[in-house]
Amino acid sequence: MRRLRDQAASDNTRAAHLSDWTIFSRWCTTTGHTPMPATPDQLAWFLAEKSGEVRSDGRWAYAPSTLSRWVSTVNKMHALAGYAEPGRHESVRELLRGIRRSRATPPARRTPLLTDDIRTILGHMRATAATGPWSGRAAERRDAALLLMGLAGALRRSELTALTVADVVAHRADGLYVTVRRSKTDRNATGRTVTLPHGIDPHTCPVCAYRRWRVVLDTWDEGGRDAVAELLAAAGDDELAEHCCRGLSATVTPTSERVLFRPVHRSGSLGDTALSGQSVHSMIQRRARRAGFSPDLVATLGGHSLRAGFVTQAVRGGATTQTIMTQTGHADERMVALYSRHHAGLVGNAVTRLGL
Known part of the structure; x- marks a missing residue:
């Protein structure tokens, strides 16, 4: 039974759950709380404290998406143990909504690598x-x-x-x-x-x-x-x-x-x-840096730059959304449109007809 349950999630997902739970349980130990079962107030205090942490460069230490993932992990661990999920309480949900509103920033996206x-x-x-x-x-x-x-x-x-x-x-x-x-x-x-x-x-x-x-x-x-x-x-x-x-x-x-x-x-x-996936990420940045790409551009490159590059180059080449999705496996056309807006904004855009 344990072996079959383990196959319900990928190795990366299980590793992420373990890491998230370790962060939460260590915080509970430090503050004198019991990780399981945890109360909604306890989880909310954890989120409030973590959301205020900053890095040495002044940036927030944890993104709202990271905090939401922690809540999901805590909920899952409690559900597996037969306890009520503290993250489903309305007070925790309200706290997460407040954090997302106060941190409303565009998501960081990898720069696509085009054919050239x-x-x-x-x-x-x-x-x-x-x-x-x-x-x-x-x-x-x-x-x-x-x-x-x-x-x-x-x-x-x-x-x-x-x-x-x-x-x-x-x-x-x-x-x-x-x-x-x-x-x-x-x-x-x-x-x-x-x-x-x-x-x-x-x-x-x-x-x-x-x-x-x-x-x-x-x-x-x-x-x-x-x-x-x-x-x-x-x-x-x-x-x-x-x-x-x-x-x-x-x-x-x-x-x-x-x-x-x-x-x-x-x-x-x-x-x-x-x-490893990190090795692919590092290789792309290293090869681009040695090829003369600027440090600012290299910092925005990564493993996803290849997939983003395919979509962007295909859109620029006149490929339709359906033919792009045939290769990428996307199930939602909005994901392809997202690449078009961010990296091929003039393709199919009426602004090019203004004669400016």
Whole structure:
């Protein structure tokens, strides 16, 4: 029963619940209260105190959404234990509404990376890797596949890091069929398939980038570090002059459950576990910074910049909402409209007809 209950939520959700409950229970211990069962007044006092905390730079320490999530966690823990949920009391709800009204600020959104941005980052990555040791070429191939597959597939960073070799199947005509087994909005893990087409330019072809990284991955698993060193040391500067995506096999090997995107050590060694979401976030910022992007812009980039970049670039290219949702998996057209307002405000806007 416990095992089946654990599968009702993702690992990230369970970790978040544990973290939230730890914060609340520690506060209760410090103030001389019992975490369970907690009273509505006790929970309200906790929220009021936490909402007033500030960081060293003067910003609020906790956003209203964080406080609301804490209440949800406290409610869930009480419900599982058979107690009344203190956060459902009207006094707690009124307090949260007051906090949200007093902190009415626009939500922080990641800046999208458009196709030209990705092309610039890839160009710098490859120029640097070409003149450096072979170990840098291993990281370049992995990062290029991450960037291009994330952009073309409108994938979240959690979806990218969860991919296995079995989830990516080559198709002779269409490119790659990528199975996303579960995602943030797919609580029942029904899964969906995303198609990544062959690119026009071999430098930005997601299928070519996947194959270049897959060769490194297979070589490592079969021959280890020495085999990868020999492979990448022999790689020429003209390897991107032509496409290499037309020879992919659709055969699924017995070891196809291998993790697709893994850590790459500075020595060139590959890890065995999946890359973390934070690692994807840091990689994007690091690559953009080295490519010459301004520090202010780099600070607004992250793992979601690839998914946001897909929607923004598609809107700018004239794609319809329905065709965008086919790739992103959005169930609500308002989410696509949100990207349009914030990052493609002149597309389909009558203001361009004013003749100013």
